[in-house]
Amino acid sequence: MQITQNVIDYTYSSNDTLTLLSKHDKGLFSAAYIQDQIRLFNNRLLLKPGLRLTYYDVTSQLYTEPRLSASYHLTERIKLKGAVGQYYQFAKQVTREDISQGNRNFWLLANNTYLPVGSSVHFIAGAVMKRLAICST
Structure with a gap:
């Protein structure tokens, strides 16, 4: 189980007087993960199927993230x-390029209006190959 509250406050001003960009984002993520192990x-052969469910309050959507990993002892x-999984990203780093003052990085939360949830x-x-222990006497 996981609950995360993200609060992003970003303000970019010119000469400390003129606000060029002001962004205030808030979002709550609630997630649960369950996994099993199957030996065959x-x-x-070891299989580990898993499922993560994430609710993101900004989009009011439930995101399903299935996962599967496997390992096989050949010898x-x-x-x-091997593994495969679906992943979602709700926070994104944005670079604002400024010729006179250089790049400025800041974070935004996805909202599916102007910034989609990444997937x-x-x-x-x-x-993996294990080394053989060689002993000499």
């Missing part, structure tokens, strides 16, 4: 691993 083929020394599907694959 004499414990050589005693070699293990193959991506991650695919991960890899292998």
Whole structure:
């Protein structure tokens, strides 16, 4: 379970008198994650299905983020691993370019009006090889 309240207050002024940009964002994220483990083929294959549910009050939407990871012991020394998952991003860093004063970075919260909620599907694959211990006497 997770609850996060984000509050962003950003003001950019010129000569400390003229406000060029003023942004005040607030958003609450409520999330829950559940995961299981499934062992198959004499414990050589390990599957970990998971599900994250996130409610974002700014958009009043529930976001479903399924996840799955797996590892397979090919041999005693070699293990193959992989994962896939849906992810959402609600806070975004914005760069305001200014020729005279350089770049200024600030954060905004997605609202699906002028800044959409970001989403991506991650695919991960890899292998692990254990070293053999060599002992000499």
